[in-house]
Amino acid sequence: MLPERARIGLIEDDPVMGGSILQRLELEGWHVTWWHSGGEAINGISAVSGALDLIVCDVRLPDISGELVFNAVAKIPNAPPFMFVTGFGEVDQAVRLMRAGAVDFMTKPFAMDEFLRRIEAGRRTTNAELRLKGYFLGESRAIQSVEDLLHRYARHDMPVLITGETGAGKEVAARLLHQISPRSSEPFVSVNCAAIPAELLESEIFGHEKGAFTGAQRRHLGYAERAGKGTLFLDEIGDMPLSLQAKMLRLIEEGSFHRVGGEAPVALGARIVTATHRDLAVRGGATGFREDLYFRLAVLPVTIPPLRERLEDIAWLLDRFLENAVSRSDVRIRGFSALAEEAALAHPWPGNVRELRNRVERAVALSTSEWIMPCDLFPEHAAVSASFAPLADVRDAAERRQIERALEQTGGQIAKAAGLLAISRTTLWEKMTRFGLVEGPRSES
Structure with missing residues (x-):
């Protein structure tokens, strides 16, 4: 369902096609602003860019090309997404524009039902909808x-x-x-x-x-x-x-x-x-x-x-692969210890996601505890018995990671994060200060 009076910018010089699109979009509940030239559109979009959910632009315009309009609008803060309408001979240009950041293109002539489906898929997504959107590949x-x-x-x-x-x-x-x-x-x-x-x-x-x-x-x-x-x-x-x-x-x-x-x-x-x-x-x-x-x-x-460039996905992937591995075995494992998560975050993962999956499956097969420990994920490090970090440093690293995750989940709200961690707001603030996690004025919200 479209947000109430969702707004679209239409850049089309052909009065027949433009009128047809305008009429159908308004019947579907869109609020349409129609510009007949590229220069007119650039000036108009600059004034209302944040209010537009999508721009539909013809590649060929009477004064400047749709590509120049796209390049100019891309520099405007909070620029809306672009979808291009092209002739058959302009497909290569439209593909290049998609690589540059346009969300889609359609080749004339097109079926109106398919056009409506594509603009709905390409429009700007609201914050509420982003929170509801599920991703399959990761969280980063x-x-x-x-x-x-x-x-x-x-x-x-x-x-x-x-x-x-x-x-x-x-x-x-x-x-x-x-x-x-x-x-x-x-x-x-x-x-x-x-x-x-x-x-x-x-x-x-x-x-x-x-x-x-x-x-x-x-x-x-x-x-x-x-x-x-x-x-x-x-x-x-x-x-x-x-x-x-x-x-x-x-x-x-x-x-x-x-x-x-x-x-x-x-x-x-x-x-x-x-x-x-x-x-x-x-x-x-x-x-x-x-x-x-x-x-x-x-x-x-x-x-x-590579996985080393998206650390936010490591914990997500650990949990996903653990659930899958446990479902195929008869062992009872509750999850990863904080130390195991810290070890995973510190690992360079040269084998990327495949290595992570293999290590989780091996840990599930070999673990003798309900909690997977660092030695289960990285048994090759277990033999290095002489290499110990001070216990206080290990505890601090684990606490810092948990605090960061709680703050991320609550959007930085200290009161809610403290509730997740089962500590007082004062204690959380003191730990944040000690770990260097305080960047601005204290927020109790």
Whole structure:
């Protein structure tokens, strides 16, 4: 349900299209401000930007381009989100604008029902709605920005390239993209290009006809064909042999492929999503990744940040993996000790989320207590018996972490945080002062 009299800015010089959009939006409960040129829109948006929930802008305007309007408005504090309306020949420009921060684009002509659905998805979200919004990948602002981007990409059929370190969660992101897309009821087919021998990879992706080579006793449907109208996910695309890269390029450009040994083209119905831990943009030369293929795969790019750059997700992931591991075993574990959480926050996590999951599953299998301790998560450190921190330092570190979590959960309200921690406000304030957590005037609210 739209917030009461939600506001939209419309930048459209065509009186017929503009009038049609205005009439339908007002019938749907939007309050619409219509500007007929880019210059007029920039001046008008500057005065009311915070009050607008979305701007719908034509890419081609009579005085300046929609891109220049977007660039100018982006500099205004509390700028509203932008959705572009484009002609078919302007799709590349619209994709570039999405990378720059636009929330969506639609190609003319479009169905009004789909247009209404897309503006509802792209409009500014209120603070109350943000609190109610559930995220699947984590709690940190960095990973939630990734998830928001995936939701924007899910509306389109163009290729998506997911980059990030090994174990960061690229396949999880690809599966989420599939689940929130209109293709969610179709197959999700995952192929690890690094795990299949190079001489077999072409046959596995494209399939082969009977008799295509020695041992081909019957027709074999490849992953591209088995994906149907769903998603074909090619993991570790950077390890694909050069000879096969050329065929992948033709697949994307022509939308069809040939089975090995086949003569008739087979139409590709699936969306292509790829992932790699390599930086394909800087590779080149005789043994590198094809630059033309890279640009066709990276139409809609997204990067998964490593776990060490999103510490807010560690406790969230610990709890999630613990719940999953315990549900598959007969052990009774209540949770992680404060010391275990501190050890997890101090760990560099070179293996990212995959390493964290593996450590939790091992801890559940080996723990002899109801609480997981640091030695359960990091048994390799248990043998270093000579390395002890003063007990007071360990206790202070654990207390500081719990106070920070309580303050974060209560929005910095000392009274509520003290209630969560079961201590008085005076005691909490004294500890905050000792731990250097006091930044401004004391708040008792």
